[in-house]
Amino acid sequence: MFKRKLTISDFLLIVVNLVPLYGVWFENWDARQVFLVYCMETVIVGLINVVKMACVTIFVKKQDVWENGGSSSMQSGWLFIFFFIAHYGFFVFVQTQIFFAITGMLPDGSMLMRYSKIPALLGPNGRLLLLIFIVYYTAQNVFSFFSSGEYKTISMGRLLFQPYLRIFVQQFVVILGSIFLSFGAGKIFILVFVVIKIFFELFVNLDRLLEIAEKKQRLKDQLKK
Template identity: 35%
Template sequence: MKKYISSKNFTLILINLIPLFGVFYWGWYAYSIILFYVAETLLVGFIHVIKMTALYFMNSKRQSALSVSRNNSGVRGAGLIPFFIFHFGFFVFVQMMVFGGFTNQNLLKVFPVLFTDTYKYALSAIFLTKITVLIAELFWDPDSDKKLPDDVFFEPYPRIIVQQFMVILGSWFSIIGNSIIGYLIILIVCKTVLDIGFANFDFTKFKKKAD
């Protein structure tokens, strides 16, 4: 239970409370939350590109990072950054297709809505939170000097998978009950639980068992 009491989990809960606040105080509905989750996916990817780039320039020639044993194959080092952008872009494309399929809306046309009204404040809050966490990871994490892009490449993928599922679930809710608060709360609670669950899952143990 103690592992769930951490600044990382607190940050996730705080971020997930934003759409809940939007439902109760800003009149958001399922359509709004889907847009918000797609935008959050983009932010996750953008921040991670910054993180990988920073780690490469900070540690690519640092002995403490180079001395770490890595069983990597294929693309590695700086090459992982454009590879991540391409791979991540595919996930975003899938979300756009799901959004369009359920709502008959062109995401590129409705996306500017997120930079108006209450959405821009919500996204700004998430951006500032993630940037703060990133700075803490780069400069206050005692192991940051040992990490390269190879070590953090897969970090955002659990959250991206959660986002994919939430966009699908949210799109379905937008059809059966776009403004029913009960559905919206279920959507937000599901995402919060999955976010925390994936964030605390030990993938190294899972990989060892698989091997």
């Protein structure tokens, strides 16, 4: 399912992702720091989704249908949120652990102490890029979510899984990129990475694919009944 028309937000996405590409190629930014920012992008997307889920639970509906192995039941919206934090957090943990293991960026030590080193590892350019990502994704996701009225109709199940399709693509490319970084091919792979990321973000309608999957699941549940 492909998008047919680009929006202003899509063009802004292109600009945001060209910033790190320009920095690495022409301003001698550290490619490892840029890929670390993309790892943190996963965290940003997850935190924003938690905020969206919490707002739906508080202001729209306290409960929604929970699908579990072919059966369904009404559950609190907070259950969806806690499940998302635990499940999504596991993906983030695996992604960052693989990235740090391959690149060797994090020093030895306890897990808490190692992760506390991330702000320093980002450096000035990485922190600037991270701030740009935070502003962009907050504005893009939160503003459109509420201004379009989507928060009034979206199911908690669909909202729960919204970030996953993007994250699967991103995790694969970031992990593959970390391997290239270990061989000193950061510039080449940052180019490939940005091109792939922009393509999936702009031309593959992931939300539409998720909507179709949700409808098929509902149809199957109805046929079983």
